[in-house]
Amino acid sequence: MKHGNNYMDTFEEYRLYIESLYRSKTVLQRDNFISQTGWKEFIPLVDDDAARFLQLILQLKRPLKILEIGTSLGFSTTSMALAAQQYGGSIITIEFDADVAEQAQKNFRQTGVDDTIQLLRSDALQIVPNFPDAYFDMIFQDVDKRLYPVLLDDCVRILKSGGVLVGDDALFPVMALDEKWKDQIAPMREFNELVAASPQLDSMLLPVGDGMMVAVKR
Numbered sequence: 001m002k003h004g005n006n007y008m009d010t011f012e013e014y015r016l017y018i019e020s021l022y023r024s025k026t027v028l029q030r031d032n033f034i035s036q037t038g039w040k041e042f043i044p045l046v047d048d049d050a051a052r053f054l055q056l057i058l059q060l061k062r063p064l065k066i067l068e069i070g071t072s073l074g075f076s077t078t079s080m081a082l083a084a085q086q087y088g089g090s091i092i093t094i095e096f097d098a099d100v101a102e103q104a105q106k107n108f109r110q111t112g113v114d115d116t117i118q119l120l121r122s123d124a125l126q127i128v129p130n131f132p133d134a135y136f137d138m139i140f141q142d143v144d145k146r147l148y149p150v151l152l153d154d155c156v157r158i159l160k161s162g163g164v165l166v167g168d169d170a171l172f173p174v175m176a177l178d179e180k181w182k183d184q185i186a187p188m189r190e191f192n193e194l195v196a197a198s199p200q201l202d203s204m205l206l207p208v209g210d211g212m213m214v215a216v217k218r
């Protein structure tokens with residue numbers, strides 16, 4: 001296939017075209033979600049296309065028990081909950097920052113998805129190792145990237161066979177990132193390599209949002 005522009009320009013054109021297709025139909029948009037909270041600090045949340053992709057996975061797979069690691073203001077949680085509440089799925093989400101967690105809980109109430117979500121205000125490093133084996137149908141990993149490789153074995157252990165593991169920001173190793181995110185690159189690369197090579201997982205890294213590693217447990 002020939003490209004008139006360099007690849008990154010072409011990729012940006014793809015992204016804008018895809019975004020334009022869905023913008024009017026997207027019920028929950030990230031920028032609106034953030035402005036409704038009135039939160040002024042920069043909080044990294046998944047992109048709109050990543051949120052739609054998560055919803056699509058839920059519609060396809062209908063996972064009943066979902067774990068999200070890294071809630072922040074609850075944009076991805078709310079996006080998933082809007083899909084999960086249509087078929088009776090539920091989400092446990094973990095956030096250790098008390099102020100952020102309080103705002104997320106308010107957002108869940110305002111959006112009418114609080115019945116679908118249980119928010120654990122705690123350190124994922126303490127919580128995740130204590131879930132039982134084969135407990136979740138889906139795990140969305142979106143915490144500090146330095147924890148991704150640390151928690152991977154537990155994520156695979158607590159996932160059911162046939163369950164889906166999604167890791168956000170999987171393209172960090174090849175993105176032009178601000179200096180403050182540089183310490184997130186090596187662990188993200190390690191996570192990608194571990195998932196790709198895992199005999200327990202079949203996976204694909206997709207260029208959705210900042211990259212989504214999608215894996216199914218054998």
Ligand SMILES: C[S@@+](CC[C@H](N)C(=O)[O-])C[C@H]1O[C@@H](n2cnc3c(N)ncnc32)[C@H](O)[C@@H]1O
Nearest residue numbers: 045046070071072075076095096123124142144
């Ligand atoms: C990238 S944000 C999550 C964004 C969210 N999933 C979304 O798209 O709406 C990562 C969050 O993980 C939280 N976090 C970082 N380390 C954590 C830990 N050890 N335990 C629990 N939460 C943690 C941060 O406070 C931050 O709010």
